[in-house]
Amino acid sequence: MAPAVVHFEIPADDEDRAAKFYSSAFDWGVQPMPELSYTMITTTPKDDSGMPTVPGAINGGMFRRQGPVVSPVVTVAVDDIDEALGRIESLGGSTVSPRQKVGSMGWSAYFKDTEGNIVGLWQNAEPETGADTANRNDIGA
Template sequence: MTGKVVHFELPADDAERARAFYTDTFGWQLDEMPALDYIWVRTVATDDRGMPAEPGAINGGLTPRQDPVTGPVVVIEVEDITTALAKVVACGGRVVQERQAVSTMGFTAYIADTEGNTVGLWQNA
């Protein structure tokens, strides 16, 4: 099913400080992804594909604070980002960052909704 929230991103000015905060406060497991300048956040255990093992749970990431991620972002799964971006614009939103490949995992883009909120889009490879 697409259209569901599948991920979150939290921007950080100091990755180590943020890592310590979320690990110590909530017990999250954080793993470096140096090739992507990203820290994978596991809020719950994952299965052998790296997906949350608990129904309804989502995991996320810490990313450097920079445009377009300057505040917390929810990420919504779509079948095709190019089609979704066209629909966003047709419905009054705007594209903040065009489709980009994320390693071999899939594709991402960022939009602004009609209220100015930044929202991530995700398409599996």
């Protein structure tokens, strides 16, 4: 199966204002996660593990606008972020932000495609060994 779009992210200059806007405009749920400097956005019903229960639906997140990610981003799930970034670079794309640990949930990265768009990558967490975490950046670990 081809990698699927599984998440979206919205950068915001004022996270509280943006959370109120999206909550009011679309009745989306917002859940601040201060330990990750992130706000989860729920757009569709989800199960106990946080996964959407509506086929094809995705939930997302919001973070303070800074650095290279200044526009909304879609995120693609992959089995191996490092392999995906290598393939992307071989096709003319570039790494914007390398693989970073996101708490105990998994790993994220950002790349720029051949058209200048920034897109996210996501890899679900697996049990870690010392070799898995060597030379990796951590967010909220």
